[in-house]
Amino acid sequence: MTPSSTIKFSYIKRNLIFRFDAGTSRGVLKTREVYWIKAIHADHPEVEGWGEAAPLVGLSPDYSPDFENFLVKMLQTAENQPWSQSGKEIIDQVRSMVPFEFPSIRFGLETALLDLIHGGKKKISSNPFYDLNEPIPINGLIWMGDRDFMLEQIDQKLTEGFDCIKMKIGAIDFEQEIALLKYIRSRFSPEEVVLRVDANGAFSNQKALEKLRRLADLSLHSIEQPIPAGNWKAMHQLCQSTPLPVALDEELIGVKEKEQLLDTIQPQHIILKPTLLGGIQETQAWIGLAEERGIGWWMTSALESNIGLNAISQLASSLHPSIPQGLGTGKLYLNNLESPLEVHSGKIHYNPSLPWEYPA
Known part of the structure; x- marks a missing residue:
């Protein structure tokens, strides 16, 4: 992937179901919505990077009924960006593009891109x-x-x-x-x-x-x-x-x-x-x-x-x-x-x- 690579983005929403009623002092959780972000290089669609945006009800600054609409807009904006192949630069780019008030989208987008530049093997960095x-x-x-x-x-x-x-x-x-x-x-x-x-x-x-x-x-x-x-x-x-x-x-x-x-x-x-x-x-x-x-x-x-x-x-x-x-x-x-x-x-x-x- 070159520094000017065109990246295509999409997402899948899944409603996760708890095995039991997960109790906290803020209430009981039974289900949990997450959004899996897919990033592919336009010329090499067989290599897929995956990240996850998972706003948590009652806690996440970006949890709202409009979250999915904003995610769509952010992914559309991301497709018009000339993405780097440097991990550090990708993180900087995502931080500049996605507002601070949407932390789960930041994390999901940057990890999808990091996975992509590491070959789509679910690796985000050396560790x-x-x-x-x-x-x-x-x-x-x-x-x-x-x-x-x-x-x-x-x-x-x-x-x-x-x-x-x-x-x-x-x-x-x-x-x-x-x-x-x-x-x-x-x-x-x-x-x-x-x-x-x-x-x-x-x-x-x-x-x-x-x-x-x-x-x-x-x-x-x-x-x-x-x-x-x-x-x-x-x-x-x-x-x-x-x-x-x-x-x-x-x-x-x-x-x-x-x-x-x-x-x-x-x-x-x-x-x-x-x-x-x-x-x-x-x-x-x-x-x-x-x-x-x-x-x-x-x-x-x-x-x-x-x-x-x-x-x-x-x-x-x-x-x-x-x-x-x-x-x-x-x-x-x-x-x-x-x-x-x-x-x-x-x-x-x-x-x-x-x-x-x-x-x-």
């Missing part, structure tokens, strides 16, 4: 995960539900060999959640199993610190987004007084003033979701600023299909993460795209002996 089949440690995710459902998930994850468990909290009775965490701690020490919790902003500003003190007694690694996003002063106060490290998640979405946010809140960790933050360059920028300030980070998927999950896993791998990532969402759906992605022994693997199902 140990894809190139060397080097697995990435991940956390086992425990979804909200009644006590028995959550207990069943906990037992399953521990049996599967996960040594990092992340439990969503904030929807059922707090005492029941404490009891479930105590159950894990009664079986495994902090050295054996790392525990994370994710409140998705469920705690009130007034009661958050008290709850964090209770949770800290269980030797947890961190809590994600304990209070709702948008109140930097309250979050700063919480991060300064907490006995439990705080990780910002929703707080980062839609924020252009990265340095100001990090310097104001001074969190212990941040969590990166490329689909929600605006793609590869925005994600890398957050990480660079965090590392300059001694702030920890990890990357997670945002309930994408395996096309998006594969791209995020490769991005995470290219940045050489030091702790478990949040990339274990591939088996959530009844109708996900079959892929070489496998999860076992607490890690996500890329198994090149398994084929990719063709998007349709």
